[in-house]
Amino acid sequence: MSAPGTDTGEPRAMRADAVRNRAKIVEAARAAFSERGLETQMEDVAKRANVGVGTVYRHFPTKDALVQALIVDKMERVAEEARRALEEESDPWEAFSRVLWLGAEHQLRDRALAQVVATQPQSTWRNAAEKETELGSRMAELLTRAQKAGAVRPDVRPDDIPMVMCGLGAVVQNERSWERYMRLVLDGFRADASEPLPD
Amino acid sequence: MSAPGTDTGEPRAMRADAVRNRAKIVEAARAAFSERGLETQMEDVAKRANVGVGTVYRHFPTKDALVQALIVDKMERVAEEARRALEEESDPWEAFSRVLWLGAEHQLRDRALAQVVATQPQSTWRNAAEKETELGSRMAELLTRAQKAGAVRPDVRPDDIPMVMCGLGAVVQNERSWERYMRLVLDGFRADASEPLPD
DNA sequence: GACTATACGGAATCTGGATTCCGCTTGTCA
DNA sequence: TGACAAGCGGAATCCAGATTCCGTATAGTC
Numbered sequence: 001m002s003a004p005g006t007d008t009g010e011p012r013a014m015r016a017d018a019v020r021n022r023a024k025i026v027e028a029a030r031a032a033f034s035e036r037g038l039e040t041q042m043e044d045v046a047k048r049a050n051v052g053v054g055t056v057y058r059h060f061p062t063k064d065a066l067v068q069a070l071i072v073d074k075m076e077r078v079a080e081e082a083r084r085a086l087e088e089e090s091d092p093w094e095a096f097s098r099v100l101w102l103g104a105e106h107q108l109r110d111r112a113l114a115q116v117v118a119t120q121p122q123s124t125w126r127n128a129a130e131k132e133t134e135l136g137s138r139m140a141e142l143l144t145r146a147q148k149a150g151a152v153r154p155d156v157r158p159d160d161i162p163m164v165m166c167g168l169g170a171v172v173q174n175e176r177s178w179e180r181y182m183r184l185v186l187d188g189f190r191a192d193a194s195e196p197l198p199d
Numbered sequence: 200m201s202a203p204g205t206d207t208g209e210p211r212a213m214r215a216d217a218v219r220n221r222a223k224i225v226e227a228a229r230a231a232f233s234e235r236g237l238e239t240q241m242e243d244v245a246k247r248a249n250v251g252v253g254t255v256y257r258h259f260p261t262k263d264a265l266v267q268a269l270i271v272d273k274m275e276r277v278a279e280e281a282r283r284a285l286e287e288e289s290d291p292w293e294a295f296s297r298v299l300w301l302g303a304e305h306q307l308r309d310r311a312l313a314q315v316v317a318t319q320p321q322s323t324w325r326n327a328a329e330k331e332t333e334l335g336s337r338m339a340e341l342l343t344r345a346q347k348a349g350a351v352r353p354d355v356r357p358d359d360i361p362m363v364m365c366g367l368g369a370v371v372q373n374e375r376s377w378e379r380y381m382r383l384v385l386d387g388f389r390a391d392a393s394e395p396l397p398d
Numbered sequence: 399g400a401c402t403a404t405a406c407g408g409a410a411t412c413t414g415g416a417t418t419c420c421g422c423t424t425g426t427c428a
Numbered sequence: 429t430g431a432c433a434a435g436c437g438g439a440a441t442c443c444a445g446a447t448t449c450c451g452t453a454t455a456g457t458c
Contacts, residue, residue, distance in 0.1 A: 015404055015455055041445065043408095052407030054448080063446065118317065118369040160383065163374045167366025170317040175362045179397045184359065188387030198378045214425055214434055241416065242438095251437030253418080262416065 022059050024049040029066055037111035037173075038067065067112060074113050075128035078103055079135035086138055093151035096142040097186055103165055104182050107172045118169025125162040152189050155196040160189075221258050223248040228265055236310035236372075237266065266311060273312050274327035277302055278334035285337055292350035295341040296385055302364055303381050306371045317368025324361040351388050354395040359388075 014022070028048035032040045042063055046053045060066035082099050089095030107114040117124055129136025140158040147154055164185045171181045213221070227247035231239045241262055245252045259265035281298050288294030306313040316323055328335025339357040346353055363384045370380045 012404095017455065018405060021405080042447085043445085046408090053446090054408065054450095055406055057447065058405070061447095119373070121369075121373050156383075157379075159376065160379060163370055163376065163380055164366075164383070166373055167363075167370045167380060170320075170369035171362055171366045174318070174320050174365055177358065177362060177398055180356075180359060181362055181366060183392070183394075183396050184355075184363070184387035185383060186387075187390040187392045188383035188385075190393075191386040191390040193382070193386045194389075195382075197382050199376050211434095216425065217435060220435085240414090245438090252416090253420095253438065254436055256417065257435070260417095 018059075021049070021051055021055055025051060025056055025059055026069075030070060033067065033070055033112035034110040038115050040112070042066075067116070071113060071116055071124060072127060074106060074110065075124065075135060076133050078106060079128060079133040079138060082135060082138035082142065086141060092142070092145040092149040093190075096146040096152065099139065099142060100161070100165075100186065101182065104168055104172070104178065107165070107169055108178065111173065114169040114172045116169075118166055118173070121162045121166035121169070125165075153191060153193055153197075155193070156189055157197075160197075217258075220248070220250055220254055224250060224255055224258055225268070229269060232266065232269055232311035233309040237314050239311070241265075266315070270312060270315055270323060271326060273305060273309065274323065274334060275332050277305060278327060278332040278337060281334060281337035281341065285340060291341070291344040291348040292389075295345040295351065298338065298341060299360070299364075299385065300381065303367055303371070303377065306364070306368055307377065310372065313368040313371045315368075317365055317372070320361045320365035320368070324364075352390060352392055352396075354392070355388055356396075359396075 025045065028051075029040075029045045032044050032048055036044070042053055042056055045066070046056050049056070056066070060069065078099070081102050085095040085099050089098065107117060125136065127133075136158070139161050143152065143156065143158055143161065146152040147156070167185075168178065168181060172178045175181065224244065227250075228239075228244045231243050231247055235243070241252055241255055244265070245255045248255070255265070259268065277298070280301050284294040284298050288297065306316060324335065335357070338360050342351065342355065342357055342360065345351040346355070366384075367377065367380060371377045374380065
């Protein structure tokens with residue numbers, strides 16, 4: 001969540017109070033959007049941060065930009081978890097499924113994240129999969145390993161991951177038993193299916 | 200989709216033109232909401248129906264009421280399909296999964312339906328499950344039969360159905376490969392799981 | 399301590415829709 | 429066919445929020 005001036009970039013460094021405020025805003029936004037989701041209003045964020053709306057807007061040009069920043073940040077954390085699983089874990093299935101469970105928990109704790117993932121999984125995933133964050137390829141690797149180990153059916157594709165997470169986004173927001181959803185899907189990944197998946 | 204006056208109810212029958220207009224509105228709304236989803240504007244509906252906005256509002260007090268009416272109508276059709284499957288089909292698994300596939304297709308063809316199911320599965324399902332429409336109990340019966348036949352794992356519960364349909368609602372709107380989602384989930388239903396589902 | 403570029407606060411403004419209102423039409427019924 | 433209630437059209441109104449603006453405050457600099 002670096003900001004112009006926070007780091008040692010070229011643009012003249014931000015004023016100390018601006019840096020402080022930006023941090024307060026980000027933190028307030030994180031809390032507000034996690035709890036209330038996208039319906040959170042810019043004024044809510046401002047109030048939580050003890051700042052005027054104008055200040056929020058100086059740091060983030062639009063509500064969407066603010067949300068995007070929060071999402072990117074979250075996805076980076078997930079990517080980090082994926083990286084860790086990739087090196088630490090021994091059992092391929094454990095590693096693969098653990099990251100998915102972690103992702104689910106992120107959605108559970110962050111209403112806005114769930115809404116965005118359920119609504120625009122494509123862009124969310126791409127952003128996280130392409131840039132520095134290698135989420136896409138890491139998950140693909142975890143999947144491949146699990147498949148090679150025979151833990152996941154061979155016709156599952158990397159694309160299926162954002163797909164089930166998208167469904168989860170909707171489930172998490174409405175159903176008490178999102179864990180059953182996860183279990184069901186993960187079991188679907190393992191099932192020695194009667195027929196291979198379509199497409 | 201009966202309306203006061205359309206049937207032989209007590210309230211003084213609607214004027215002929217009103218009946219005609221209501222039909223045009225419902226049809227226009229069905230088309231518009233199916234295509235564009237909830238973002239459809241009341242004016243859009245009015246235009247499609249060759250009617251003024253005011254007329255739309257005389258028939259449906261709010262946008263939400265209009266949407267609700269369309270959804271209820273859809274759910275009744277699904278309930279009807281469930282009823283048919285319940286009596287016609289021989290193979291329990293076929294019957295059960297067929298209705299789910301049909302439900303998926305409804306969501307695929309009706310953007311608003313998918314949005315509502317993904318967003319408020321509880322109320323949508325309840326409405327359809329309680330009232331005249333016995334969707335809930337019919338699906339439960341189809342599920343039970345499939346379980347007795349050994350086609351579906353015993354720890355799947357009736358509640359899991361709206362849950363996966365909720366996830367599907369999100370998937371259908373964003374992912375090209377919703378069929379893979381369905382396959383995966385249905386396979387999850389059949390899987391002889393390593394562990395029983397939580398809860 | 400004075401000066402100025404940055405930041406700040408938050409009232410005022412703008413917008414996209416939903417919903418309302420009311421003068422004008424048109425069925426319906428005697 | 430005339431009276432009038434039921435309906436109609438669509439401009440005007442409302443509203444919730446996002447976004448802008450500008451007078452004021454303050455960190456950074458000499």
